[in-house]
Amino acid sequence: MFKKNNYTIQDGIKVFNYSDKVTGKVITFYHDDPFPNYEISDNKLTILKKGDENLFTSSLKKFIGYNKKILEVGAGTCQLSNYLSIGNNNELVAFDANLTSLKAGLDFAKKNEIKNVNFVCGDIFDDHFSENYFDIILCNGVLHHTKDTFDAMKKITKSLKKDGILLVGLYNKYGRLRTFIRKYLFKVFGKKYLMIFDPVLRKTDSKSSKKIDAWIKDQYTHPVERSHTFDEVIKNFKTNKIEFYNSFPSCDFFQSSDENQDVSKLFNKGNEGTKFERLLAQISMIFNRQGDEGGLYIFLGQKKD
Ligand SMILES: C[S@@+](CC[C@H](N)C(=O)[O-])C[C@H]1O[C@@H](n2cnc3c(N)ncnc32)[C@H](O)[C@@H]1O
Structure with a gap:
């Protein structure tokens, strides 16, 4: 799974050292309040219930299916990895630079007998994972908190297999x-x-x-934060030979408004629309639920080389 096995193991977590200053700043920031953190009452049943009731996470789990190698980059306290691992034979890797967050995720996994998640601590920019290894890479709400969003995207894409799926969630310039x-x-x-x-x-x-x-x-209060347009993602997908799969909200602004608000449609092949349609889709975020929740948007792409 790794290019080099030069990690140490701390409390069951594989830990790679890192030296980047921006990463250090971000990790110090999350140290006392790991994100997103668990509710006091959370256990395997409650995260399964919450995940199944959430249209995004339940549709993602259905889309992933079985027998896949999945990397979650910037997993934070690992709710998503833990949820996605329940009831299947997928192998998950929850990767984050923050050891405290990963410890919260691992404690939860141990208490709830979740066994198919590996916990790995390290910096995206140190490029630890073998090339063409994962079927799916998930990276939600992370890259805009690093020193360079699209350099980080390039790094994580290397470990994706050909035809593998990349999911990225970023803050939108308009939607935020x-x-x-x-x-x-x-x-x-x-x-x-x-x-x-x-x-x-x-x-x-x-x-x-x-x-x-x-x-x-x-x-x-985040010390490192940027926001990006849809067009920046499309351009960088092309540079990294990633074919547009779909987005939420949809780039195809003129499809019915019901479809525009249905996150499960993200997992069907869609079209990237025109520049004008993409602009309208982003402006509309200001007035809908995504604008409520910080203007996060999601792009799905498929690696073609
Ligand atoms: C806003 S949290 C998102 C957590 C999770 N993906 C979610 O959606 O709830 C961002 C996470 O990215 C991690 N992170 C930031 N820069 C990183 C880097 N260079 N390498 C690895 N993880 C990083 C942080 O430690 C933090 O846990």
Whole structure:
């Protein structure tokens, strides 16, 4: 799985040293509030229920199927890897530079007898994984927090097999507008303002203070954060010989609005639309649920070389 086995094992986690300053800054930032963190009441049944009830995660799990090698890059506290591993023979690797987050994921896996997830700590830019190894690479909400989004994308794509699928989630330049405004108001009015005006916090159980703190920190005080347009992803997919598969929201803005809001359609082959359609799709994010939740959008691509 690795190019070189020069890792140490700490509490069951394979740990590669890293030296990049930006990565160090990001890891220090997440140290006290690993993201996204678990609710106190979480166990295998509750994450299975939540994952199955969430149209994105349940459709992703169905799309993946069985007998696959999957890498989750920037897995954080590993909810997604743990959820995707339940009830199948897939081999998952939860990879993150933050050992504290991975420990939370591993503790959860051990307590709940989840056995098909490997936990690996290291930096994306150190390129640890063998080339053409994984069937699926998932990287949601991570690359815009590194020193170079598209260099990181190039690095992770190397370990994807030909015809393998890459899923990337990034902040959108237009779709994140409401968060940019809330960020400013948070600086002036503080946390109480966010508890009323941030739609995600309004839905979070008020007893889950760790989860609330992790969200506020991640969304409003991050030291390394960028946002990108759809066109930047399309251009970089082409450079890395990745064929567009589909996106959420869809680049095909003029399809029915029901389809535009149906995240399960992400896993059907779609079309990349025109520049104008893509622009409208991104502007519309400001006014819908994605704008509520920080303007994250998802692209799926298939490696062709
Ligand atoms: C916002 S969290 C996203 C966690 C998870 N993917 C999710 O959607 O909940 C970003 C994660 O990326 C990790 N990360 C940031 N830069 C990294 C790098 N250079 N190498 C590996 N992981 C990195 C952080 O440690 C953090 O856990």
